[in-house]
Amino acid sequence: MTKRVIEWNMPINFISANASKEAKKGHISTLHTWWARRPLAISRSTIFASLIDLPNNTDKQNEINSIIKNLSKSDKRLHLEAFEIFSDTWKLEKPKILDPFSGGGSIPFEANKLGCKTFANDLNPVAVIILKALLEWPAKCQSLKFLDKNNAKCSNQKDLLIKLILKYADIIEKKSFQEINKFYQYRQLEGKNPLAYYWIKYFKCPNHLCNTEIPLLRNFYLSNKPNKKVVIKPIFAHKKVSFDIVAGDKIDFDASQGTISRGKFNCIICNQVFSSNELRKASFKKGLKEKLVAIIIQTTSGKKYFKPTQEDITTFNSAQSFFNEKIKTWPYEIDPIPTENIRTPTGRPLNTISDPFYVHLQIVNYGINTWGDLFNNRQKLALLTFLQNFKSISNDILTECENLGLLNAEELTTITLGYLSIIFNRFMSYNNNLNRWVLGGESIANCFSRTGLAMVYDYPEVNPFADSFGWKTQVTWIIEILKRNNWDNETQPLVSNYSATELPFKDNFFDAVITDPPYYDNVPYADLSDFFYVLFKRTIGNKFPELFSTPLTPKLDECIANEKLLRRKSSINSSDYKKLGIKDKNGFNNLLTKSFKEIFRILKPTGIAIIVYAHKTNEGWETMIDSLNRSGLVVTASWPFHTEMKNRLQARSSAALASSIYMICRKRLRKDIGFFSELSILAREKIFEKLNFFWDEEVNGGDLFISSIGPALEIFLQYKHIENYNGEKISSKQLLQFIRQSCTNYVLGKLLKNTSVEMIDKPSLFYLLYRWMFLNHDIEYEEARKIALSTGLNLEEYWNKRGSFIIKKGSRIRMLDSNDRIEHYETDHLIDAIHKSIKHWENNQFDEIKLIIDKFTNLQEEFWLLCQALIETLEPKMSEKKLLEGFLLSKKKILEY
Incomplete structure (x- = not known):
């Protein structure tokens, strides 16, 4: 099976940046209200990359990469080269593309512009009218016929x-x-x-x-x-x-x-x-x-x-x-x-x-x-x-x-x-x-x-x-x-109104199915x-x-x-x-599974599917993994695209996700049973390999964890069942825990310059990870609990305790910084020591700082590394960052005091 460009590489940072610049006037989002439309630049780029075979030599590969970058821009003159390559690749017959959850129409709209035989489907009648207005009606107007072919008044439909x-x-x-x-x-x-x-x-x-x-x-x-x-x-x-x-x-x-x-x-x-x-x-x-x-x-x-x-x-x-x-x-x-x-x-x-x-x-x-x-x-x-x-x-x-x-x-x-x-x-x-x-x-x-x-x-x-x-x-x-x-467009788009669980198309019919299902x-x-x-x-x-x-x-x-x-x-x-x-969860899971099985059925053996997903809860991702696994589709690549790059603060607030994960899937024969202890090694290697790329592409916060799911699925979904050696089945929930743990280890290694995280206490690791993901924003308890577990911390043992920096109010968790911690607290952990030290530094109390540092004689390297990691994590305007920067500049004076 020939590898497609999208299974090799995608300039995600470049495409995402262009997606965030899409002009409003004339944009399809202004046609009619619809929710959670995909950015056109991302739709256009991913459709093209999924339909073009990967060239054999490096120069051609780099050339394609540049063409995709141009395609993501709004200037239509820069799209011509991509259109020519597409036409040349599919000159015998245009590819048939379906989006079974078309909604607001971003995906079929761009597929139609590219020249595909486009099929747009949605169960919702309001979405169907929107799709007709975007796709079907313009094409029908182009084919209007007049009794008088020379009717000058009607030369432009x-x-x-x-x-x-x-x-x-x-x-x-x-x-x-x-x-x-x-x-x-x-x-x-x-x-x-x-x-x-x-x-x-x-x-x-x-x-x-x-x-x-x-x-x-x-x-x-x-x-x-x-x-x-x-x-x-x-x-x-x-x-x-x-x-x-x-x-x-x-x-x-x-x-x-x-x-x-x-x-x-x-x-x-x-x-x-x-x-x-x-x-x-x-x-x-x-x-x-x-x-x-x-x-x-x-x-x-x-x-x-x-x-x-x-x-x-x-x-x-x-x-x-x-x-x-x-x-x-x-x-x-x-x-x-x-x-x-x-x-x-x-x-x-x-x-x-x-x-x-x-x-x-x-x-x-x-x-x-x-x-x-x-x-x-x-x-x-x-x-x-x-x-x-x-x-x-x-x-x-x-x-x-x-x-x-x-x-x-x-x-x-x-x-x-x-x-x-x-x-x-x-x-x-x-x-x-x-x-x-x-x-x-x-x-x-x-x-x-x-x-x-x-x-x-x-x-x-x-x-x-x-x-x-x-x-x-x-x-x-x-x-x-x-x-x-x-x-x-030479072809007439087809808009249909069916449930994605029962589509009217023949087996092995589509060259690509690209969809953004409900989250x-x-x-x-x-x-x-x-x-x-x-x-x-x-x-x-x-x-x-x-x-x-x-x-x-x-x-x-x-x-x-x-x-x-x-x-x-x-x-x-x-x-x-x-x-x-x-x-409930099972009801959603069953419907999503039926939909994915339909995608498997109607996709050609050599075809390609892209499934877009963006949900921050474990439950949402558990159902996605279960449904993919039960459908038979195999993930061959995945890419996180984000549309809020310029607002890093917002992307890291309230557990908000700025990224959507585009999972590339194929119809492939799968092995029956894979053993977790063996596959987890391969999965961790794949996760780290992709996270290196995503880190360089400025994917951060909660988006980085979500981005690590796809690479893991590339390994695990090659098997129908994942088991321990004793026959115990590994659930989707357990897979997500493993993925989160792997991502946590990667992030902490990056932030702490690959020092041994085992030397740093769990509350301090949790504090660092929380700040990296959410800065000073409150988040839901369940989200905080999952982060804590990935560092080995039991959150319940720490929140609302006297002097604790972890506060639970209602269903939300708040993280206190050095300025917020007004109650007396002991320096039991490195983060406690750092918080007390920078407040003493602010008040020129070097004797007090010396006492604290002496207490952590065996962890001085980790102490200063954690200070540096927090500086690199926090935003410039945050007061704790300013205190830490001043404190670190005084390091020599403190050590010599």
């Missing part, structure tokens, strides 16, 4: 489509403007129409002696820039709250102190603090009420804020009355305002605050039960009006296409409506009551600016006709994508995309009835470990999991 979208998007807006603009742009402020209306939620203090309206705010700022402070100041009278807008020197209170903090809220008047349960109870009984507190305009000098008048309140109330009358004219069977329930574990709306819910859909705890509940009354009017005008244009588009002499006029009509429906979805993602006001940039983030729908207590209501964030803005984003992306419990795609599903169903559901035949997106076959996302689950019997679409 892309221009024709753009013209149709612009024309009918404009018609939708103008019709809507005529009907409802009176409820938005009824008055101007400094000659400007409103950009947005800023609302806050409030409820009455549960203390019956107080019973005052309490605004629900984390702070009172509208702008918190160094040179621009604007706040809403609460004014209480007769148990009601109103607001003034105050700026600059006129701010006479601490605006940073809101009423909500860490799940609790306090009453400004009576100073009582209440749990979030009180808030939820009030939400269930009467719902949270809202107040309009500011109107925002955009000027040439920035945003300005105005206090609402009674006219603003009256106009909003009039919009509700207008909506009540207008909805009576809705001619379609389906309700225009989505009545579908937001998903809960039981399939029913919550009745009490003790009912179970999904953590990513926390809004159901506040009486928000249907997707229509995400819109205030004026937003419902905008939704109804724009939707009604959308529905009215279908026949007009068809007539125009027929008049142009199109043989497939119906198809172009559907495509045009498809892009308009995407515009409508973008529009509504900025027109709901979960939008966020972004203080830093004085901007608006839509409801999916975070992965999950949490409760929002203050939000900006966008003016649909504003120049920013309104309908026109969303049209512009779509047109930019169509203009900037080249549609030329355990990472993103609940189906639940989140229901927001868009119910909108698509109302705009183009009649054009794609096979995609939108169910109330919500399919959940039963979705590959996700969503049991991990359940909260208050004790009332649910695990025997009901299957019918409720709840999957």
